[in-house]
Amino acid sequence: MSTADTRVASTILRTATGREATRWVVAHCREVPGLTLATVLTTVAGAALQVLPVILLGQVVDGVVEGGPRSILVTIGVLLVAAALLGAAAAAASTYLIGRLGADLLARLREGAVRAVLGLPSARIEQVGRGDVLSRVGDDVAVVSKGIRTAIPTVFSAGVLVVIATAGMFGLDWRLGLAGAAALPAYALALRWYLPRSAPLYQRQREAQADRAQALISGLNGIDTVRAYRLEGAFREKVSTESWRVRDLGVEVFRFFGRFVGRENRAEFIGLVVIIVVGYVLLEAGLVTLGEASVAPLLFHRLFTPLGAIMFTFDEAQKSGASITRLVGVLSEAPDERLVGDVAVAPADAGAYPVTVAGLTFSYPESERPVLLDVDLMIPAGGSLALVGATGAGKTTLAALIAGIGTPQAGSVRIGSTDLAGLDEAEARALVSILTQETHVFSGPLADDLRLAAPAATDAELMDALRTVGADAWVTALPDGPATVVGEGGERLDGTKVAQIALARLVLGRAPVVVLDESTAEAGSQGAAELDRAVAAACQGRTTLFVAHRLTQAMTADRIAVLDAGRVVEQGTHQELVALGGRYARLWRAWREGS
Template identity: 80%
Template structure:
């Protein structure tokens, strides 16, 4: 959203656009992925299972030995036998602690390996998606998956999942131990299983969808925040703070309400589990008393059985009180595995043709050291485009021409189609009808590398990657010399601060290095644009995030970076539009006006109203 996108008489939040979300896997698909991951690491997986089973068995062994001690005391066995049992008890306790510690470590290691693989795969899948797909689903959904879902799963792997797995194994071993004491006592304890099963049968089918709904609500909230922050200048200039505040508040209340619903739901589950424990303990005591009265079981067996069943309370309680976190982790797992299964080539179907991967971003093409390529004209003819799931096209029969070496600024209200048109001209997506020609070449005939060589696109979502500044710049031109890097920085006005860094171009920037403000980050992106040397440049609100002082500096840098190239601006500030050779005004997907700034102001139409709104909004914002 930009300050040039809303007329004063139509000030409003961006209109709703039907959105899909990224794919979410089923529980079975997620389980298969985890199983396949474990099979790829057989030694680690086997050691994890063996140590967990051994730890659980060693924790149950003391209870079984206690039964032997009671019977030994009753039977007046020699003290040496009791001393031996005592030594075994101590040894079992120590070995059980060691096995449990090893099991916890191995589960964490296996889980961390799983998370790293999943996170890497999810990020790779997102980076490989066409930009049109990202636009279709919304950045909130994308960011919540590679951000929030990874964080939730990471926490679950550290805390909940090891607890649930270890406790589950312990429950199974303890149940076997009860049958080892006496099969009738084992059956009595098993009488609680139907109550446990009913509780889980009631809980599991309802909990997974509820947690997925909670994660989706968090994604919607993130999208609402992002849309407001992206257009903060417009929000302030036209007093739309209340509109966006209400939208974010609505999404936040939704997240809160779902959180309360989850908490209440889990409380009901805990109550059902407690009833199951009560049923089992009562059955064991009653059956044990009857067996003892009938002299059908020893005192040691009867006394150990309630202790063995009580031994289940701790792991069952751990499962219950971490199952909430485990369910959240499961919901995040299905969302991340769903991203891995995204088929980018087949997502944009129906009325809109399949979108192919877009052109290079931030000038990632070009041959360093060669003469700058001659600028090429841009011709857009009869361009029509619609998003999947919508009946009305975003763009309708658009026609534009940018002469070789010339510049054109796109302005218009929210939802007019500016960003979509800019993306199509950059080779991101395929139009339903019409064509985009760069010089004599139709972009539809090119693959990704071919489109990248002709068109570079720079948006406001610029990024500095962690590493030396020189390496960050060489993303656009791997063979660039330091002299060429400095020339590019000088062109965009960044050489002075870059040379002032502690190690100059070798200074580490980004995460773990020098923190750069928005203006400097955008200058780096513009320097990459200079190094790329594509003959056509598309700038989609590339200076929108900078403050007013930084924006003026960046506007000068943009003009310098684009000198001698054919340039399309999606104008964030009308000062940018004024600097272009010509201006095109879009409304409802159509070009309604074209001309120079002076011609359009004199015409008294759409652009003139936009210009008056811009001047008034700028005065109010600065006042």
């Protein structure tokens, strides 16, 4: 694999091979042996009962030719009715069981994929983009779900019917069976042409859909910026480009499948002609009866319906297969199981830890230029440091590394005596809590939302945390207090209240080190002062790093570090840096004049 291919592969979640996906399906079928066995038996029985009437028709022909008694017709008629009724019952049972087995597999796959995504390190999620992640746990699950309801049962049942009908032709006479098998090379050539080309094409289609989702998400998340800089046209053009790409691939898939259908029709024509000619020759030679010679073409023709069903649903089955490989690929991303479920909480008496950043250098995989270069910082235990600087200076990247998200190429981040490079993200979370401006309130009772940070917290502890950040009054005033349903379908909370909920979770988490990455930037001017007080209360006694959006917030920190192009260019208190007359002083004058 070339360097470029490796770089591209690293920016999307892994896609499993067809063999890996098949192994996963087989392994999970073995976990429900009773359901799997019942599904196979009813499908085989249903297929056999569909073929039986055709074979009985041959008995009718031979009975008439040989002048047999009329009672044979009555007997065969009864058998035909019985076969039809039992076949219908078996087919219904088969469809139901296939649906149940498929739903069970889908539930396991969906649960595993969602759990794997939740367990991925934050740096990996940022690297691959939300579009790829959401398309797998959203679009791919929907595609597989549709396939399980329609295409997969059809393909499986039709495949079994093809096998039974072929066996029936060989049962009549091995030469008639071989005549019918003459179509197999043409079928094989058609499939050999189709399969190697179809899987990559469907995978490209799914990746294009993921890129379209990413374009939509990135634009909608930054809609205020898009509107402020009048970038609506550029945003629409990007989304349109990705949408046209999806459409073009859809047309290509349709045309490609049409060519495959044409090749399959040629195979059917070849098989039917050969079996009629061979049947006639064998009948003339007295090697088969008229009934057998008549039934063989009918059995072969009986294959047309299941083969046609396979062809016309193979498109959907291939899409489902491509989606399954993408979902199974997520399972192989090796998530950290501790990132899913209860959050590790630092001991209540852990106290504050100092933070030491030494020689820190970091570059993103796609960039040749370091985002951070040889950064040295020190935050005393229980102290606070504010990071300021222009957009792109590296503030958010430095905050993420101090929070244990990502690994630097050089240098270290230590919490107390612990180097974060020796911890995984789950262990880092017990030491450092990070709060960004992308706060979220989940739909459900407010108390459950708070307990995300401390599942075992009592009602009294929840109220204490709310009281600490100044949210107890409005929470108590809610219709059901902390039990009130918030988020979608419930009580709507404004930006200030959402930020207070996030800060209350920070209090409940009890991590000794706190990183605040512009966590109150979205609050209005009226709520800003209130949130500043809430932040100070939530961080009391903890070592705190601020990424300051407002310089008034930076003023409250013990010390300030100014970043420029990934380097720390100034450090000191607010008064010291203003007196210095350097970069911070210019930022402060601009801020004060703007205010």
